[in-house]
Amino acid sequence: MTNGSIHNKPELAQYDTNGQLRHLVGIGGLTAAQITRILDTADGFNTAPGTAPTKVPLLRGHTICNLFFENSTRTRTTFELAAQRLSADVVNFDVGTSSRTKGEHDLDTLYTLQAMGATLFCVRHPDDGAADYFARHVAPGVSVINAGDGTNAHPTQALLDVYTIRAHHPDFHNLRVALVGDVRHSRVARSTIAALQALGATDIRVVGPNAFLPHDVDQLGVSTTTDFAAGVDGADIIMGLRIQRERIQGSILEDENDYHRHYGLTANNLAHAKPDAHIMHPGPINRAVEIDADIAYGPNSLILEQVRNGIAVRMAIMALIAGGRTPNDTT
Numbered sequence: 001m002t003n004g005s006i007h008n009k010p011e012l013a014q015y016d017t018n019g020q021l022r023h024l025v026g027i028g029g030l031t032a033a034q035i036t037r038i039l040d041t042a043d044g045f046n047t048a049p050g051t052a053p054t055k056v057p058l059l060r061g062h063t064i065c066n067l068f069f070e071n072s073t074r075t076r077t078t079f080e081l082a083a084q085r086l087s088a089d090v091v092n093f094d095v096g097t098s099s100r101t102k103g104e105h106d107l108d109t110l111y112t113l114q115a116m117g118a119t120l121f122c123v124r125h126p127d128d129g130a131a132d133y134f135a136r137h138v139a140p141g142v143s144v145i146n147a148g149d150g151t152n153a154h155p156t157q158a159l160l161d162v163y164t165i166r167a168h169h170p171d172f173h174n175l176r177v178a179l180v181g182d183v184r185h186s187r188v189a190r191s192t193i194a195a196l197q198a199l200g201a202t203d204i205r206v207v208g209p210n211a212f213l214p215h216d217v218d219q220l221g222v223s224t225t226t227d228f229a230a231g232v233d234g235a236d237i238i239m240g241l242r243i244q245r246e247r248i249q250g251s252i253l254e255d256e257n258d259y260h261r262h263y264g265l266t267a268n269n270l271a272h273a274k275p276d277a278h279i280m281h282p283g284p285i286n287r288a289v290e291i292d293a294d295i296a297y298g299p300n301s302l303i304l305e306q307v308r309n310g311i312a313v314r315m316a317i318m319a320l321i322a323g324g325r326t327p328n329d330t331t
């Protein structure tokens with residue numbers, strides 16, 4: 001679909017010459033100050049659990065389209081809630097019942113929705129580079145937010161991850177993070193590592209069997225280990241990652257029970273971690289594979305806080321992209 005590699009292209013400008021966020025396709029290239037501005041903006045939209053959500057007229061008259069070519073629960077729904085709370089009109093495009101099933105090209109789908117007045121697309125796609133590709137093809141004044149593309153990037157997840165971490169561990173320079181599981185096929189891991197590093201984190205460990213270590217792990221600036229106990233030792237944050245079965249051809253693990261025994265976030269395995277280590281997971285979780293339910297919903301878990309924070313962080317990104325524009329300003 002994307003007509004070629006995301007590589008060998010000049011980097012897409014995510015900010016315009018006035019410093020205004022135009023697209024968000026990846027974390028790469030964002031500075032600590034730019035990330036911090038997004039997180040601080042999210043703070044202004046967040047409300048305490050159990051209190052009424054913030055609703056503001058910032059994007060009244062704007063049309064936001066959730067264009068998801070791949071399934072989602074958290075990301076699509078929180079983008080929808082975020083847009084509603086900014087008072088935008090929201091279109092949740094249903095790929096499964098669309099004319100794509102008749103052979104329409106993804107770009108023609110985008111142009112069609114753009115002709116209806118959508119000026120901000122939240123795009124999820126199974127192909128690496130899809131969001132970048134769409135961002136290069138939209139009309140001037142139309143923006144693209146990457147809601148996850150292949151194994152490449154999931155920048156809004158990374159931003160909600162660091163937002164959640166910041167609330168509990170504001171000093172990123174002294175933070176110890178262990179990412180456990182299928183890092184090789186995880187777009188979340190790549191983006192979250194980049195966001196952590198941009199904010200100053202240096203102690204990031206990738207923990208899992210060799211089959212789940214990324215091929216380019218030497219270039220990621222992280223340490224690696226196949227030893228769970230060593231990987232989580234002293235970690236402040238332990239983030240489990242789902243086995244991305246939909247991106248794995250054939251069988252990569254000989255025995256999932258064996259994987260659960262060695263690498264699962266279980267009470268038994270976490271006895272090697274600090275008692276107050278926080279547990280995170282981008283979701284969806286595979287219960288009894290990479291994490292047990294009592295850990296996912298236990299006292300140290302931040303998983304549902306991550307979900308909740310997704311609304312404020314996505315509100316912040318949309319507000320920073322479109323908040324200063326008039327709805328019909330496509331220049």
Ligand code: CP
Binds near residue numbers: 071283284
């Ligand atoms: N974390 C995440 O992307 O979850 P969904 O696939 O449910 O959106």
